[in-house]
Amino acid sequence: MANAGLQLLGFILAFLGWIGCIASTALPQWKIYSYAGDNIVTAQAIYEGLWMSCVSQSTGQIQCKVFDSLLNLSSTLQATRALMVIGILLGLIAIFVATIGMKCMKCLEDDEVQKMRMAVIGGVIFLIAGLAVLVATAWYGNRIVQEFYDPMTPVNARYEFGQALFTGWAAASLCLLGGALLCCSCPRKTTSYPTPRPYPKPAPSSGKDYV
Numbered sequence: 143m144a145n146a147g148l149q150l151l152g153f154i155l156a157f158l159g160w161i162g163c164i165a166s167t168a169l170p171q172w173k174i175y176s177y178a179g180d181n182i183v184t185a186q187a188i189y190e191g192l193w194m195s196c197v198s199q200s201t202g203q204i205q206c207k208v209f210d211s212l213l214n215l216s217s218t219l220q221a222t223r224a225l226m227v228i229g230i231l232l233g234l235i236a237i238f239v240a241t242i243g244m245k246c247m248k249c250l251e252d253d254e255v256q257k258m259r260m261a262v263i264g265g266v267i268f269l270i271a272g273l274a275v276l277v278a279t280a281w282y283g284n285r286i287v288q289e290f291y292d293p294m295t296p297v298n299a300r301y302e303f304g305q306a307l308f309t310g311w312a313a314a315s316l317c318l319l320g321g322a323l324l325c326c327s328c329p330r331k332t333t334s335y336p337t338p339r340p341y342p343k344p345a346p347s348s349g350k351d352y353v
Contacts, residue, residue, distance in 0.1 A: 145326075146245040149261060152323025153240055155316050156268040160233035162313025163275050167226045170196050170206065171304035173286050189304055192223050218285045225278035226310075232271035233317065240264025240324055265324025272317030279310035 170191030187198040196206040209215060243261025283303060290300050 148323055148326060149245060152265065152320045152326070153244060154320070156233075156240070156265075156272075156320025156324065157237060159268075159272065159313045159316030159318075159320060160230070160237065162309055162316060163226065163230050163233060163271070166275075166279070166306045166310035166313055167192060167230065169304075169306035169309065170194050171306045172282060173301035173307070174304045176290065176300040176302045190301070191304075191306060192219065192226065218281060222278045222282045225274045225281075229271045229274035229278065229314075229317075232267055232274065236264045236267035236271060236321070238264075239267060243324075262325050265321040265326075268317050268321030268324060272314045272321060275310055275317065276314035279307055279314060283307055 170193070171189045172191045173189065175188035186200065189196055189198075194206045194208045196204055198204045212220070240261055241264075243257050243259070243264055245257070245261075286301055286303060286307075289295050290302065
């Protein structure tokens, strides 16, 4: 029962992490304009995501522009897009696979070992998905730091970490933690002992006395 509860907890955490990956990919606040330097403009907020750049006015009006050309994007942005999409697709596959291996489901009830293996495979896929998202967010964040401290970057063109980036880090952590808990449901190997050989029975006495 404890193993089933641990398995369910891992699935819930990994599922929440997968939802966070989708939210992080869709949100446009991957990097926000840094109000550093002499020319500070507080009337508007500028932020960019994986798919668009937006400007939010102090009046509440938001204007967004989708990136037109894919080839015109930086290699970091293209790689981050690809890794996030791969992580989401792997998470979707992991959900179906892990659901089959859950002890609370009726699938594969006749084969308990195969059922537990399916849960472990789902956990491994969740781990790979979490790593893909973690690499994407870390790579993008490292690029922001490099551009921020680059002396060639103008002061009015520097950005800082946005909310979507923190959401991606939290989602990747949940996927890794949930996948690790699902992997803990790996079936234990049972030690098989050889069948003991029966000892030969002594022959019954004939009742005759030999002199």
